[in-house]
Amino acid sequence: MYSGDPIVRNALSIGVATGVYAVSFGVLSVAAGFSVVQTCVMSLVCFTGASQLTFASVIGAGGGIAGALPPALLLAGRNTLYAFSLRGVLGGTASKRALRAQVVVDETTAMAHAQPTLAAKRRAFDLTAVCLFTAWNLGTLVGALAGRGLGNPRDYGLDAMFPAVFLALLAPQLRGRDAVRAALAGALIALALVTITPAGVPIIASALGAVPVLLVAGRKRKAVRR
Amino acid sequence: MSWWPVVALCASAYALKALGLVLGERLDREVSERWSLQVVVVPVLTALIVIQTFSTGRHYALDARAPALAVAAVLVWRKAPFVLIAVAAASTAALLRVVS
Numbered sequence: 001m002y003s004g005d006p007i008v009r010n011a012l013s014i015g016v017a018t019g020v021y022a023v024s025f026g027v028l029s030v031a032a033g034f035s036v037v038q039t040c041v042m043s044l045v046c047f048t049g050a051s052q053l054t055f056a057s058v059i060g061a062g063g064g065i066a067g068a069l070p071p072a073l074l075l076a077g078r079n080t081l082y083a084f085s086l087r088g089v090l091g092g093t094a095s096k097r098a099l100r101a102q103v104v105v106d107e108t109t110a111m112a113h114a115q116p117t118l119a120a121k122r123r124a125f126d127l128t129a130v131c132l133f134t135a136w137n138l139g140t141l142v143g144a145l146a147g148r149g150l151g152n153p154r155d156y157g158l159d160a161m162f163p164a165v166f167l168a169l170l171a172p173q174l175r176g177r178d179a180v181r182a183a184l185a186g187a188l189i190a191l192a193l194v195t196i197t198p199a200g201v202p203i204i205a206s207a208l209g210a211v212p213v214l215l216v217a218g219r220k221r222k223a224v225r226r
Numbered sequence: 227m228s229w230w231p232v233v234a235l236c237a238s239a240y241a242l243k244a245l246g247l248v249l250g251e252r253l254d255r256e257v258s259e260r261w262s263l264q265v266v267v268v269p270v271l272t273a274l275i276v277i278q279t280f281s282t283g284r285h286y287a288l289d290a291r292a293p294a295l296a297v298a299a300v301l302v303w304r305k306a307p308f309v310l311i312a313v314a315a316a317s318t319a320a321l322l323r324v325v326s
Contacts, residue, residue: 010308017312033227045236055235065231069238076239078270083246085267090247101243106274113267157319160291163278164298164315170271171302179268186269187276194281202277209269 007115007124014107015131017161018049019139020153025053026143032060036144043140047102047133051076054199074200081207082109089121103129106162110169178213185209290322 022043029039034056042052051072058068083090083104089112090100103125112125153159174180186209193202279291294315301311 006308013309013312017316034232035227038227038229038232042232042235046232046239048239051235051239055231059227059231065234068231069234072235073238073242076242078274079239079243080246080249081266081270083243084250084253085246085264087247087250090250097247098244101247102240104243104246106271109267110271113264113271155320155323157290157294157316157321157323159278160294160319161312161316163275163291163295165308165312166271166275166278167295167298168302168308168311170268170275173264173268173271179265182265182268183272186272189269190273190276191280194277194286195284197284199284203270203273206269206273207266209272210266213265 007111007120007127011111011124011128011131014111014128014165015135017158017165018107018132019135020156020158021049022136022139023143023146024153025049025056026140026145027147028053028060028143029056029140030144030147032056034059036141039144040137040141043137047136048072048076048079048105049136050200071198071200074198074204077200077204078106079104081204082106085109086112086125088118089125091122100125100129103133105132106166107132110166114169114172116172178216182210182213185212290319290326293322294319 025043026039029042029052030036034042042055046052054075055068055072058071059065083101086104086109090097090104092100108125108128111128112121115121115124170183174183186206189206189209190202193205197205275295279295281287282289297318298311298315301314306314
């Protein structure tokens with residue numbers, strides 16, 4: 001692979017970090033009582049890291065499917081917003097769009113939107129998806145087979161790496177007063193809700209921070225039409 | 227363990243992604259050209275950064291992740307390479323945890 005291309009380089013580094021987290025999911029899932037095959041199927045077909053980790057830990061703690069599914073889905077709910085925002089990027093035939101929808105997660109969305117052109121967005125989305133999918137599933141397999149004793153991703157500071165990566169990907173999108181306002185509103189909404197709502201809700205609710213911007217844009221367009 | 231939990235999780239996770247795709251395509255024509263739906267992601271990614279840095283579960287937290295994000299912010303501002311930003315943030319948190 002041509003490592004001089006920043007999109008390839010960035011996608012690879014996101015993949016490596018994600019792979020380490022996948023190992024901890026594999027370990028957790030087998031410990032929760034899922035078989036190695038079930039654990040791998042979850043990573044292949046569900047492919048939503050935070051939801052899988054929550055699901056496995058609630059089941060492992062004896063919560064059952066009724067206790068585990070709602071928090072997992074609240075965490076997966078932001079993917080709906082992501083897919084919504086990516087509608088131009090997820091191009092192609094119906095089957096290609098359906099396939100791309102499967103890999104709509106934090107990392108692919110952030111990488112796509114950080115690019116300036118539609119072609120670059122699509123390329124970043126696809127390359128990140130390939131790296132992420134490969135790393136997430138290989139890591140899961142390793143964790144499921146190896147079990148405990150592989151160390152905690154926190155020891156390597158990887159939990160601090162993800163916000164840093166998302167900040168780097170968000171920065172090019174913060175052009176103009178409207179975008180900065182939407183970002184600040186999102187941060188305030190999330191912080192206000194974190195202690196009073198279940199996990200996942202603060203992040204979904206933060207999308208409301210974009211509503212004023214969208215409303216103003218809609219009004220301007222109407223004015224132009226008249 | 228039965229396969230039902232696995233099937234339920236996988237099916238609903240995909241349904242949520244597909245729902246966004248369908249809604250986005252429906253609403254495409256309703257949204258102004260100046261502001262694409264991309265603006266929805268700006269507050270969501272900001273919230274993700276804030277939650278991943280300043281909370282643990284449903285509690286506020288101020289730990290090694292905060293200085294790591296501060297280091298990242300400076301590097302982002304100085305337009306440092308992506309990989310350097312990622313490695314610097316992870317090393318900052320890892321080192322602070324070893325020290326403390």
